Amino acid sequence: MAAQLVAALVLLLPLAGASDYDGFIRQVTDGGSRAWPGLLTEAQFAAFVRRHGRRYSGPEEYARRLRVFAANLARAAAHQALDPSARHGVTPFSDLTREEFEARFTGVRAGGDVQRLVRGSMPAAAPAPEEEVARLPASFDWREKGAVTGVKTQGACGSCWAFSTTGAVEGANFLATGKLLNLSEQQLVDCDHTCSAVARNECNNGCAGGLMTNAYAYLMESGGLMEQREYPYTGAPGPCRFDPARAAVRVANFTAVPAGDERQTRAALVRRGPLAVGLNAAFMQTYVGGVSCPLVCPRAWVNHGVLLVGYGARGFAALRLGYRPYWIIKNSWGEQWGERGYYRLCRGSNVCGVDSMVSAVAVAPPP
Numbered sequence: 001m002a003a004q005l006v007a008a009l010v011l012l013l014p015l016a017g018a019s020d021y022d023g024f025i026r027q028v029t030d031g032g033s034r035a036w037p038g039l040l041t042e043a044q045f046a047a048f049v050r051r052h053g054r055r056y057s058g059p060e061e062y063a064r065r066l067r068v069f070a071a072n073l074a075r076a077a078a079h080q081a082l083d084p085s086a087r088h089g090v091t092p093f094s095d096l097t098r099e100e101f102e103a104r105f106t107g108v109r110a111g112g113d114v115q116r117l118v119r120g121s122m123p124a125a126a127p128a129p130e131e132e133v134a135r136l137p138a139s140f141d142w143r144e145k146g147a148v149t150g151v152k153t154q155g156a157c158g159s160c161w162a163f164s165t166t167g168a169v170e171g172a173n174f175l176a177t178g179k180l181l182n183l184s185e186q187q188l189v190d191c192d193h194t195c196s197a198v199a200r201n202e203c204n205n206g207c208a209g210g211l212m213t214n215a216y217a218y219l220m221e222s223g224g225l226m227e228q229r230e231y232p233y234t235g236a237p238g239p240c241r242f243d244p245a246r247a248a249v250r251v252a253n254f255t256a257v258p259a260g261d262e263r264q265t266r267a268a269l270v271r272r273g274p275l276a277v278g279l280n281a282a283f284m285q286t287y288v289g290g291v292s293c294p295l296v297c298p299r300a301w302v303n304h305g306v307l308l309v310g311y312g313a314r315g316f317a318a319l320r321l322g323y324r325p326y327w328i329i330k331n332s333w334g335e336q337w338g339e340r341g342y343y344r345l346c347r348g349s350n351v352c353g354v355d356s357m358v359s360a361v362a363v364a365p366p367p
């Protein structure tokens with residue numbers, strides 16, 4: 001009994017002062033913690049509840065969320081085994097089931113034929129010439145050039161597609177004008193109900209999902225996009241309050257980047273600015289940091305819209321994998337998720353479908 005108590009206290013000590021997630025992960029994967037899984041999990045859950053200011057409706061809900069949390073720790077450990085170069089563990093979403101998480105925090109519905117959807121709904125970009133592709137820098141980051149706004153938070157709303165779209169338009173506007181504006185996702189959530197030209201049932205639908213290419217088509221038709229400060233984010237659909245006279249940016253055109261071609265994606269990124277991409281978010285609920293390079297991540301199942309902002313040549317990947325080239329991806333789940341809101345995903349083999357649904361947008365030059 002006494003020995004058990006001492007051991008429990010020793011296990012709890014690192015939690016008391018834990019200021020980042022690293023301590024947690026070590027314990028998820030640490031064989032030594034298996035002796036008291038229940039107690040350790042409860043302590044980790046209590047720390048999670050404090051850290052994220054969770055309020056549950058009562059003891060039953062608390063107990064239910066604790067069970068979900070425990071299941072997610074097991075899932076994080078499974079992800080860790082399948083994705084050894086990243087770190088998986090406790091995240092701000094550890095008390096949500098996978099179904100709850102996907103319904104609330106993703107929002108691209110393209111489980112069917114991604115290629116057809118992207119190719120058919122917009123003109124394809126002319127591939128970059130060989131010599132241009134050969135001369136691409138070894139690493140590149142639009143954040144360093146001031147083309148990327150701070151990480152935003154979509155909240156419990158399947159509006160990732162709107163954040164992916166505004167990120168691309170913000171970047172294109174920066175390239176055209178040298179000014180970085182914070183643009184409105186809410187305008188898209190409220191006003192854009194555009195359906196895909198090739199799949200009439202794939203329509204943009206506020207917090208229930210959408211596609212970035214539909215959103216570009218809407219922006220070309222509607223007359224532009226307002227600034228965030230004029231049309232702030234609420235995270236719930238409401239009546240459309242778009243006023244064309246107050247549009248800050250007008251979209252001129254958009255194109256598909258040839259699918260599945262990592263070099264073309266890089267060329268388009270460097271040439272045209274941050275790119276809206278879709279990917280399979282299966283490993284993101286438990287992602288804490290590092291270069292994610294899952295051994296299995298179906299590329300046909302694209303369910304999340306994000307923004308490609310750069311790439312690196314050699315990201316250190318823990319364990320046996322050594323160094324891997326990677327993409328730098330801006331997410332819309334706040335700064336507490338991932339690497340201050342960013343995801344690094346290994347590059348070169350269309351992992352998680354990241355090269356499958358890539359689009360570039362251009363804004364009209366200012367009058």
Ligand SMILES: *[C@@H]1O[C@H](CO)[C@@H](O)[C@H](O)[C@H]1NC(C)=O
Nearest residue numbers: 149150151182228229232233
């Ligand atoms: C953009 O606007 C949002 C919502 O008002 C705000 O939280 C965020 O800090 C702004 N980001 C930038 C980079 O200005």
Ligand SMILES: *[C@@H]1O[C@H](CO)[C@@H](O)[C@H](O)[C@H]1NC(C)=O
Nearest residue numbers: 252253254255362363364365
């Ligand atoms: C798209 O618009 C930009 C800005 O107006 C223009 O420079 C470019 O030529 C256009 N591209 C296509 C394919 O129309």
